[in-house]
Amino acid sequence: MAYKQKILIVDDDANIAELISLYLTKECFDTCIAEDGEDALEKFDSFQPDLILLDLMLPGIDGYEVCREIRKTSRVPVIMLSAKGETFDKVLGLELGADDYMVKPFDSKELVARVRAVLRRQQNSGLSDQIPSGRKVQEEESGDIVRYTDISVNKDNYTVVYKGNNIDMPPKELELLYFLMTNPNKVFTREKLLDHIWGYDYIGDTRTVDVHVKRLREKIKDTGEWSLATVWGVGYKFEVKR
Numbered sequence: 001m002a003y004k005q006k007i008l009i010v011d012d013d014a015n016i017a018e019l020i021s022l023y024l025t026k027e028c029f030d031t032c033i034a035e036d037g038e039d040a041l042e043k044f045d046s047f048q049p050d051l052i053l054l055d056l057m058l059p060g061i062d063g064y065e066v067c068r069e070i071r072k073t074s075r076v077p078v079i080m081l082s083a084k085g086e087t088f089d090k091v092l093g094l095e096l097g098a099d100d101y102m103v104k105p106f107d108s109k110e111l112v113a114r115v116r117a118v119l120r121r122q123q124n125s126g127l128s129d130q131i132p133s134g135r136k137v138q139e140e141e142s143g144d145i146v147r148y149t150d151i152s153v154n155k156d157n158y159t160v161v162y163k164g165n166n167i168d169m170p171p172k173e174l175e176l177l178y179f180l181m182t183n184p185n186k187v188f189t190r191e192k193l194l195d196h197i198w199g200y201d202y203i204g205d206t207r208t209v210d211v212h213v214k215r216l217r218e219k220i221k222d223t224g225e226w227s228l229a230t231v232w233g234v235g236y237k238f239e240v241k242r
Contacts, residue, residue, distance in 0.1 A: 004030040005119060008049035010040040010066065011081065012058050016104075020053060023108045024115070037061025041069060049076060051119055053111075054098075056082040056089070064096055071097040075158070075171050077118045081106075087207070094211050097170035121199045146181045148240070149225045153178045162220050169219065172197060173212050177220075180228065180238035189235040209236070 007029050011017040014035070021031040032047045034040035037058045044052070052070070056063035067078055079100040080093040090101045099118050102111065144155035151162045155178045160167040169177070175197050180188070188196075190206035198208065213236055217228060229239040 004028060005050040006030045006032065006047060007115065008032050008034060008040065008043060008047055008052045010034045010037075010052065010058065010063070011055040012036055013055075016055075019108075020111065023112060027112050029115070037063070037066045040066050044070060044074075044076075051077045051079065051115060051122075053115075054078055054080050056080055056084065056093070064092065067093070067096045067098055071170065077122050079114060079118060091211050094208065095215055099172070117199060144178070146178060148181065150223055151181075151220060153181060167219055173215055173219075176209070176212050177216055177228075177238075180236065184226075184238050184240040187231045187234055187237045193235065 007024050009017050009020050009024075009031055011020070011033070012035050014033075017033045017035070021033060024031050032043055032049065034043045037060050040052075040054070040058075041061070054063045054066060058066070061069075063080060063082070067080070070076065070078065077099045078097065079102060080098045081102050081104060082089060082093075083104045093101050099121075100114055102114065146153050146155075151160070153160050153174060155174070158169075158171060158174055160169050160174060160177070176193065179193070179196060190209040193209045194206055213228065213230075220228070222228065225241055227239045227241075229237050231237055
């Protein structure tokens with residue numbers, strides 16, 4: 001029997017959760033429903049999903065906190081679902097490590113398309129879905145590592161060391177930083193970065209890139225030797241001063 005990818009659906013509205021489950025089951029996914037944040041964290045451990053559809057407005061522990069807790073131990077893809085379509089809510093979700101954000105109500109075909117797109121990006125990135133609980137990612141002697149003064153990014157084990165300290169960084173932030181650092185002084189448009197990091201089939205807009213650059217700048221600061229620079233009217237580059 002072929003392996004069915006597993007989707008954890010987190011929504012306190014039973015009708016919506018069942019409807020989403022029906023859509024995904026028809027597309028040959030295996031689904032599990034959690035009705036609140038606490039239930040979601042328990043079922044995340046037991047069900048071990050390949051992707052999570054996470055409603056934000058949950059009783060008790062809200063969706064933002066669920067995402068924050070999951071990101072402490074896992075890189076499993078998360079698509080946030082919300083009736084709130086404000087830019088602030090989307091930005092906050094992405095900052096916490098969500099891979100995508102959908103505003104309710106949504107079309108069932110779009111939901112399935114986004115699920116498939118996010119799962120494809122996950123597979124293509126070569127990321128392991130989960131870091132075993134209580135175990136830290138260890139630095140390896142070899143791998144995809146790029147270094148400049150005060151900073152090193154290891155794409156082999158997804159770690160960032162900045163001024164001697166390990167920096168907590170969601171996968172997409174790290175991948176964006178790594179890509180820019182491995183192409184010093186080359187300018188990339190937002191569209192090009194969106195295609196390369198999120199995939200050509202990503203259903204989103206270029207503000208996603210701006211959000212991630214903003215978060216990077218909060219964590220790492222420009223030095224006299226390099227900077228994460230904006231090229232106005234074009235995009236971004238990792239500028240290395242010669």
